[in-house]
């Protein structure tokens with residue numbers, strides 16, 4: 001059951017049963033509505049707040065009813081029925097290509113796809129939906145900036161600054177374009193508590209720095225980076241700042257204006273949306289000044305054949321960067337995912353995950369032979385990486401899988417970070433989302449206790 005609290009003052013009143021028919025509810029100021037817009041409650045004294053109830057939320061995710069304990073959310077999230085149905089509905093009753101037909105279906109598909117940009121723009125507080133470019137994923141978003149901005153703006157001797165925590169997707173595009181331009185990629189390290197070394201970052205910046213590309217949350221350590229501080233430092237030396245939001249946008253409130261960054265990249269599939277749809281947000285004046293990344297249909301204003309030559313001019317934002325038929329149904333699904341997250345509230349998602357991480361760190365730190373990596377819960381997103389003494393990460397993941405628990409093992413596309421930390425075989429990673437519950441953390445802890453005991457026993461026998 002979804003619990004709804006009156007938030008006026010400090011006293012919280014519980015209204016039960018709030019959601020007897022299990023219909024989705026929406027909280028809007030002092031009124032609570034059901035999914036059809038019917039007024040469920042009127043607060044006599046103030047505003048309502050919704051407390052995330054993961055047990056209720058789980059019912060929206062068909063795959064969770066198979067019994068899997070899904071702790072691989074940093075790789076991709078599961079999808080709620082609402083998103084699955086929105087995609088199916090699109091194909092069943094709206095499907096047509098966009099911006100190409102004047103028939104009804106094409107108009108409706110165009111409207112749905114454009115509205116999806118607006119929904120995402122509001123979610124991240126963009127100034128305009130024209131700043132929201134739909135791409136395949138965070139990887140493509142970062143490559144777009146690397147090729148369309150950095151390749152054209154970097155000169156020999158220029159520098160790109162990244163951190164050692166970056167996912168390969170926010171590392172290799174910079175390495176590639178820097179190599180092409182004779183520029184250099186500088187890598188900033190961590191402090192002993194696994195947080196970013198901001199002093200080292202300041203020392204790394206200079207008038208040669210053109211771009212600072214930093215993750216807002218590490219996909220291995222969970223470390224949350226103060227991206228606004230990084231953006232301000234970048235701007236002080238005249239550089240621009242790209243924030244990799246692949247692990248932050250799905251899990252906490254992200255406001256591009258508050259961040260003061262220039263670009264933000266994230267993936268739909270990690271935030272309840274379909275695969276194959278992601279977002280690049282960029283400041284409008286920067287996007288306006290950039291050349292397209294991919295060329296073809298829909299990204300042009302006109303293409304002329306004059307005097308034996310082809311001449312082209314580019315479409316307005318964001319279409320200039322969305323060449324060819326886009327993932328229309330994916331956009332529609334992503335918008336539905338965003339609506340779902342907004343109904344729950346991103347503050348609530350963050351609060352829930354912080355609680356789970358706090359609990360997981362407590363349970364796992366009590367286990368013999370389990371080593372944990374990463375900062376304290378208030379400084380990390382819903383990610384806990386660890387190793388079991390005497391076992392390689394893949395073996396641990398396979399043993400957990402035998403017990404119905406899905407985690408990821410290896411380098412998590414962040415091999416340099418593991419090398420930097422001396423973790424030559426990688427780590428095991430449990431990552432949480434809004435539908436995970438304490439009982440799943442308990443199951444993980446109990447399974448690991450057994451696995452660690454077997455490993456210790458085997459090591460003891462070898463020593464004899």
Ligand SMILES: Cc1ncc(COP(=O)(O)O)c(C=O)c1O
Nearest residue numbers: 137138139167169219246247267
């Ligand atoms: C921090 C971070 N950046 C970028 C990516 C790349 O995301 P995608 O594979 O969806 O492009 C990931 C994926 O795990 C990630 O965790």
